[in-house]
Amino acid sequence: MFKDKVVVVTGGTRGIGFSIVESFLKEGAKVVLCGSRQETVDKALKELNELNPDYPVRGIHPRLTDYDEVKKAFDQINDEMGPIDILINNAGISESTPFTDYTLELFQKVIDLNVNAVFNCTRAVIDKMIERGNGVIINTSSMVSIYGQPGGVAYPTSKFAVNGLTISLARELAPKGIRVNAVAPGITKTDMVANLPDEMIEPLINQIPIHRIGEPEDIANAVLFLASDKASYITGVILSVDGLMRS
Ligand code: NAD
Numbered sequence: 001m002f003k004d005k006v007v008v009v010t011g012g013t014r015g016i017g018f019s020i021v022e023s024f025l026k027e028g029a030k031v032v033l034c035g036s037r038q039e040t041v042d043k044a045l046k047e048l049n050e051l052n053p054d055y056p057v058r059g060i061h062p063r064l065t066d067y068d069e070v071k072k073a074f075d076q077i078n079d080e081m082g083p084i085d086i087l088i089n090n091a092g093i094s095e096s097t098p099f100t101d102y103t104l105e106l107f108q109k110v111i112d113l114n115v116n117a118v119f120n121c122t123r124a125v126i127d128k129m130i131e132r133g134n135g136v137i138i139n140t141s142s143m144v145s146i147y148g149q150p151g152g153v154a155y156p157t158s159k160f161a162v163n164g165l166t167i168s169l170a171r172e173l174a175p176k177g178i179r180v181n182a183v184a185p186g187i188t189k190t191d192m193v194a195n196l197p198d199e200m201i202e203p204l205i206n207q208i209p210i211h212r213i214g215e216p217e218d219i220a221n222a223v224l225f226l227a228s229d230k231a232s233y234i235t236g237v238i239l240s241v242d243g244l245m246r247s
Pocket of ligand 1: 015035
């Protein structure tokens, strides 16, 4: 479905991002995964190589919060692999500090990765996408971008901002041939959730009408749909992928 498309996935070393990377590779894309450190990038590349040694995948780790580093890394991809067709802004951190313990530093740390890095990566690809008259950008938001969450206020705040960026850029860039959408996962079985004991997981499952926790592949499937030509008339959408867990 994505033969020879160049796809960049931030936060691609594990969890939802890793599943997105693997799904694009299975569909014939050339993928660049971004991680935060060389070791985690190497580990992800090794895992993918074990799955299929012929996968055209490489890994980078620019500081996503530094525009110049991101721009340099993305320009290098452009020179060596061709123009970036699809950007997936997936890297993010979550946290749950009570507001009475909150500091501006913590607030800024979360906003810096979850919002400013989305800005940086999008800004770094956009001129070439506009020149070519096509491109797809997909952001990983969260169900808390709709309902908020009690605690860790920077996290839902950041995801509300991601939705704002998504919908506003979709409006601005649609006439230039670029679609911008987001997925809003519910609780998804990444490392963090997978390690929770059953007695914590069961009450969570009971709140989900589809009655299971999301798998990273559930989110990857939605991302691939939105990135594909089958979604060519869809832009500015925040697609909930949460088994109807809306609280
Ligand atoms: P994860 O912690 O398993 O993976 C996070 C990814 O982000 C990793 O690849 C990591 O390398 C990258 N990352 C973290 N800090 C970084 C930094 N400073 N610089 C560059 N990269 C960094 O998380 P996940 O659960 O797979 O989450 C992926 C996205 O999905 C996030 O945006 C998260 O907010 C969102 N999300 C997750 C859930 C869930 O239940 N897992 C629910 C809703 C939304």
